[in-house]
Structure formats: C-alpha cells, structure tokens
Amino acid sequence: MRDEQALRLEHVSKAYGSVQALDDVCLTIHQGEVYGLIGESGCGKTTLARCVMQLETWDEGSIWIDGQSCSKKPNRTRRRELAKKRAIVFQEGAASLDRKSRVRDVLQEPFRITGRPVDEARLKALLARCRLDVSLMERSCATLSGGQLQRLAIARALALEPDLLVADEPIASLDVSLQAQIVNVFKDLQETEGFALLLIGHDLDMIRFVADRVGVMYGGR
Numbered sequence: 001m002r003d004e005q006a007l008r009l010e011h012v013s014k015a016y017g018s019v020q021a022l023d024d025v026c027l028t029i030h031q032g033e034v035y036g037l038i039g040e041s042g043c044g045k046t047t048l049a050r051c052v053m054q055l056e057t058w059d060e061g062s063i064w065i066d067g068q069s070c071s072k073k074p075n076r077t078r079r080r081e082l083a084k085k086r087a088i089v090f091q092e093g094a095a096s097l098d099r100k101s102r103v104r105d106v107l108q109e110p111f112r113i114t115g116r117p118v119d120e121a122r123l124k125a126l127l128a129r130c131r132l133d134v135s136l137m138e139r140s141c142a143t144l145s146g147g148q149l150q151r152l153a154i155a156r157a158l159a160l161e162p163d164l165l166v167a168d169e170p171i172a173s174l175d176v177s178l179q180a181q182i183v184n185v186f187k188d189l190q191e192t193e194g195f196a197l198l199l200i201g202h203d204l205d206m207i208r209f210v211a212d213r214v215g216v217m218y219g220g221r
Helices: 045-052 076-083 103-114 120-129 146-157 176-193 204-210
Strands: 005-016 019-030 034-038 060-065 086-089 164-168 196-201 213-216
Touching: 005 045, 005 196, 019 045, 019 196, 034 045, 034 204, 045 060, 045 164, 045 196, 076 086, 076 103, 086 146, 103 120, 103 146, 120 146, 146 176, 176 196, 176 204, 196 204, 204 213
Parallel strands: 034 196, 034 213, 086 164, 164 196
Antiparallel strands: 005 019, 005 060
C-alpha cells in the first residue's frame, strides 16, 4: 500500500517581484510512486523543484519530506539528513558536473559531503545500474557524451539511495534517441529500487510512459 508520503506540499507560493511563480500549490507523492508534472516553459515547474530541494526559499505554505516538515532555513545537520532522503537530476547533465573531474570523483561526492563510507564495489554498482561501463571510472567527464553525462548525473543522485528523486526536465537537452534511453533508465531504476519520483517535463507521451499519475501546471498553479 502506498500510504506513506514521500513528499507533500501544502499551499506553497513563491513570487519573484510581481511574477507569481507558484500560486497555492498542493501536491502529494506517495512512497514508491512516479508523479509526472508537465507544463509549458515558465509555468513554475522548475521553481517547484528548487523549492522541494530547498535551493529556493518559498514565501508561504509548507513542504514535508518523508513526513518531516522542511524549514525554510535548515541548519547544516538538517541539510545532511535531507541529503540522504532526496536528490535531484537537473536538465543539463554537463552543467551540473565538474567537467574536469573523473567519473570516480563525481560518484564519491555525495559520500564525502555526508561523511558516509564508500567502497569500490558500491561505485561500480552505481555505474552498472545506470547502464554505464565500469571502464569509465577513471575517465574525465569532459570525454563523455551527453547521454553518458546524464546517466552519470542520475548515478550520483542515487548514490545515497534517496527516498525521493526529483528529475527536472532530465531529457530536454538530449536528442530523441537518447531521450528514450534515459526515460527507460528512470523507469527501470524506479521499478527495481522503489523510490518516489517527481518527473518534470513538457512531453506528455514520455512522462505518461513512466508516471503513475500526471499533473499539469499552468501559471504557477
């Protein structure tokens, strides 16, 4: 039964000056559920994702992760706790990674930040789960293709086995053939690992292929 909530937003609003990016948004995603969120550019999807990750401070309302209320200004300890519960994959895999780093360094980053131990077997498993060859471990990110970079970003996001994964238009910058590959990676990973997934995009067919439920944003609502 999906009766436990991985994410809950209650009457969340966020404005940038006179622009109301989020307008009284209420949303619940249960553990193990895939929720697809679609809408045109500028409708508030990315702002919602950034508020969930506390990369933006919302103006009004409440956000809950795994039944625990999120403070608008969490302390360092709370941020570390939340890093183990939620993760995000951005639209531009290349932009979210240090192109000078090795693949190994990227995968180790979440463990270093949270002070958790990691071994070689764990890193290799992360690559394999995201359909990346373990031979890439010592390669520089600058030598990877766009599809490989996005799969690496997914692997890094899943390193700490989060209960909630937010994917903010993760296929928008890829060509059509790569889009299908990345969507299938998300689908397979979610089915085998059971995390809740907030999948944001504008392609209804792609979103509907993965999602249990689909919501539409328009004008911040």
